[in-house]
Amino acid sequence: MTVLVLLDHEAGSIKQPSRSAVAAATKLGDVHVLIAGTDAGAAAAAAALPGVSKVITATDKAFDHALAEPLAALLVGLAGDYTHLLAASTAIGKNVMPRVAALLDVQPISDVSAIIDADTFVRPIYAGNALATVKSSDAKKVITVRAASFDPVATTGGSAALEGAAIIALPDIAWFVSAELSRSERPELTAARVVVSGGRGMQNGENFKLLEPLADKLGAAVGASRAAVDAGFVPNDYQVGQTGKIVAPDLYIAIGISGAIQHLAGMKDSKVIVAINKDEDAPIFQVADYGLVADLFTALPELEAELSK
Amino acid sequence: MKILVPIKRVVDYNVKIRVKSDGTGVETAGVKMSMNPFDEIAIEEAVRLKEKGVASEIIAVSMGVAACAETIRTALAMGADRGVLVETDAELQPLAVAKMLQVLVTREQPGLVIMGKQAIDDDMNATGQMLAALLGWSQGTFASKIVLEDGAAFVTREIDGGLETVKLSLPTIITADLRLNEPRYASLPNIMKARKKPIETIKPADLGVDPAPRLTIVSVAEPPKRQAGVKVGSVAELVAKLKLEAKVI
Ligand SMILES: Cc1cc2nc3c(=O)[nH]c(=O)nc-3n(C[C@H](O)[C@H](O)[C@H](O)COP(=O)(O)OP(=O)(O)OC[C@H]3O[C@@H](n4cnc5c(N)ncnc54)[C@H](O)[C@@H]3O)c2cc1C
Ligand SMILES: Nc1ncnc2c1ncn2[C@@H]1O[C@H](COP(=O)(O)O)[C@@H](O)[C@H]1O
Numbered sequence: 001m002t003v004l005v006l007l008d009h010e011a012g013s014i015k016q017p018s019r020s021a022v023a024a025a026t027k028l029g030d031v032h033v034l035i036a037g038t039d040a041g042a043a044a045a046a047a048a049l050p051g052v053s054k055v056i057t058a059t060d061k062a063f064d065h066a067l068a069e070p071l072a073a074l075l076v077g078l079a080g081d082y083t084h085l086l087a088a089s090t091a092i093g094k095n096v097m098p099r100v101a102a103l104l105d106v107q108p109i110s111d112v113s114a115i116i117d118a119d120t121f122v123r124p125i126y127a128g129n130a131l132a133t134v135k136s137s138d139a140k141k142v143i144t145v146r147a148a149s150f151d152p153v154a155t156t157g158g159s160a161a162l163e164g165a166a167i168i169a170l171p172d173i174a175w176f177v178s179a180e181l182s183r184s185e186r187p188e189l190t191a192a193r194v195v196v197s198g199g200r201g202m203q204n205g206e207n208f209k210l211l212e213p214l215a216d217k218l219g220a221a222v223g224a225s226r227a228a229v230d231a232g233f234v235p236n237d238y239q240v241g242q243t244g245k246i247v248a249p250d251l252y253i254a255i256g257i258s259g260a261i262q263h264l265a266g267m268k269d270s271k272v273i274v275a276i277n278k279d280e281d282a283p284i285f286q287v288a289d290y291g292l293v294a295d296l297f298t299a300l301p302e303l304e305a306e307l308s309k
Numbered sequence: 310m311k312i313l314v315p316i317k318r319v320v321d322y323n324v325k326i327r328v329k330s331d332g333t334g335v336e337t338a339g340v341k342m343s344m345n346p347f348d349e350i351a352i353e354e355a356v357r358l359k360e361k362g363v364a365s366e367i368i369a370v371s372m373g374v375a376a377c378a379e380t381i382r383t384a385l386a387m388g389a390d391r392g393v394l395v396e397t398d399a400e401l402q403p404l405a406v407a408k409m410l411q412v413l414v415t416r417e418q419p420g421l422v423i424m425g426k427q428a429i430d431d432d433m434n435a436t437g438q439m440l441a442a443l444l445g446w447s448q449g450t451f452a453s454k455i456v457l458e459d460g461a462a463f464v465t466r467e468i469d470g471g472l473e474t475v476k477l478s479l480p481t482i483i484t485a486d487l488r489l490n491e492p493r494y495a496s497l498p499n500i501m502k503a504r505k506k507p508i509e510t511i512k513p514a515d516l517g518v519d520p521a522p523r524l525t526i527v528s529v530a531e532p533p534k535r536q537a538g539v540k541v542g543s544v545a546e547l548v549a550k551l552k553l554e555a556k557v558i
Contacts, residue, residue: 107403108435135525291539
């Protein structure tokens with residue numbers, strides 16, 4: 001069995017969720033990866049991933065913004081050689097892989113959290129409140145991988161061969177216009193060892209800045225609940241949950257978050273959970289290893305002072 | 310321009326679901342069902358486009374058991390003009406739903422399909438992308454803003470790093486994310502009016518599609534339960550525990 005993994009890459013490096021997808025792929029067979037776009041250095045970074053035996057490159061500007069329409073056409077063109085096509089469940093993977101699946105007349109298997117065998121996979125349903133084991137009868141499997149469930153492969157150690165993909169005709173029906181990306185010096189949410197998240201209890205965007213000294217001290221990423229995003233306190237890419245990002249850091253600190261099931265869906269696999277909430281009955285305390293019933297506006301400065309000691 | 314909006318009937322998002330003891334699935338009997346929240350957002354967007362004079366007619370389509378007609382009524386009360394129910398007791402997976410929608414799109418010729426990005430029961434996040442593929446159309450997934458201009462759709466998408474705007478040729482498929490709009494509640498007069506709006510009922514076979522699932526459910530289990538931990542009395546105690554007991558800082 002040979003597996004093809006579509007990699008998310010940026011500025012010459014492979015995104016961590018994609019390294020988790022490679023880890024998942026190594027459980028299935030020989031692993032080839034695909035680097036699409038003109039990102040210099042990405043192919044070399046992919047070749048260095050342990051467990052990868054071939055890097056297929058499609059060096060064309062048409063792929064630079066990872067639009068689903070051309071990317072899916074590329075993947076379908078390559079699919080003949082593979083039993084499984086994988087990508088991480090990132091915004092790119094979720095956008096592209098179902099399109100690939102439909103073009104191949106395959107039912108995609110979204111957000112796989114465990115691999116039982118070549119046809120059988122576990123995936124969370126109902127916001128992670130149930131785990132379904134499903135067996136695919138399709139000849140080819142098209143899969144997105146829940147990155148938080150697989151330890152990523154390292155960035156070095158491999159030495160895969162490079163091969164250019166054949167040029168194919170691409171659909172010209174969608175065009176990139178612009179992007180508004182949140183720039184941050186902090187680690188990415190899905191890659192951070194520590195995540196500090198704020199909810200509606202933060203009251204406004206200005207107060208969210210109170211989380212920054214804490215995040216700085218802990219080397220943490222900052223996340224948020226849907227309510228905080230909807231209210232405009234922080235951008236959409238901060239959202240953790242069923243329909244936001246899935247994180248499983250060593251330490252997750254939920255501040256002013258009630259703990260709705262849709263939020264828990266995105267963080268309940270964290271190793272250690274801390275909750276700070278002034279309501280002692282908040283559901284977040286049912287999953288927290290350490291709960292502090294307190295007003296966050298007094299607890300936060302205290303916490304920062306305590307960590308500086 | 311006609312807009313087609315696929316809507317799914319799902320277990321209400323407020324319900325704490327229960328896995329059946331025999332591990333065959335999730336208990337849905339006697340459980341409150343509602344329109345998938347993302348599909349409410351899709352309907353709302355279509356209704357706003359009609360109010361702006363951009364859309365001429367909104368068709369709400371639901372596939373599943375007979376009770377999906379109730380979900381269609383809700384869409385009609387929000388402002389959709391007519392409904393199509395594809396009635397079946399079979400388990401439907403996104404590939405089958407997309408194939409049936411493809412036939413309906415070919416029949417109805419909408420200029421736009423707006424749907425939810427994800428059904429909150431199966432959490433697949435797939436059907437819109439698949440329908441776009443089958444039709445050979447462009448796709449604007451996870452939309453937080455839609456502007457129709459110059460014969461194209463400008464869709465702002467919620468992506469991992471923030472927001473991205475793409476220009477899409479029409480017709481196109483757009484899937485709604487949470488920030489696209491805030492759906493309205495249907496008013497009583499509109500609920501009354503909705504009763505008179507037409508719902509056409511057909512079967513998968515009328516669309517020439519075999520809805521047989523490609524994924525067999527081997528088992529459905531409850532995830533491991535997380536034990537509630539301890540409440541700490543002070544920030545100092547919290548930090549001490551994190552350092553000495555959990556050893557995470
Ligand atoms: C389709 C759908 C998808 C969704 N997807 C997501 C998702 O991906 N992620 C997500 O997070 N949610 C999601 N939600 C929303 C979810 O249901 C909740 O509404 C949301 O998580 C609540 O956010 P919150 O905890 O910040 O706000 P609230 O529930 O309002 O809780 C605020 C908390 O702050 C506490 N608080 C207030 N002031 C203070 C203070 N001074 N000090 C200490 N504590 C304080 C309160 O006691 C309360 O517990 C989704 C909902 C739907 C319907
Ligand atoms: N049975 C169905 N009937 C109508 N629309 C559906 C159905 N299943 C899925 N959809 C649509 O497809 C979207 C995505 O669903 P999914 O791919 O299952 O997560 C939903 O938000 C609906 O708009």
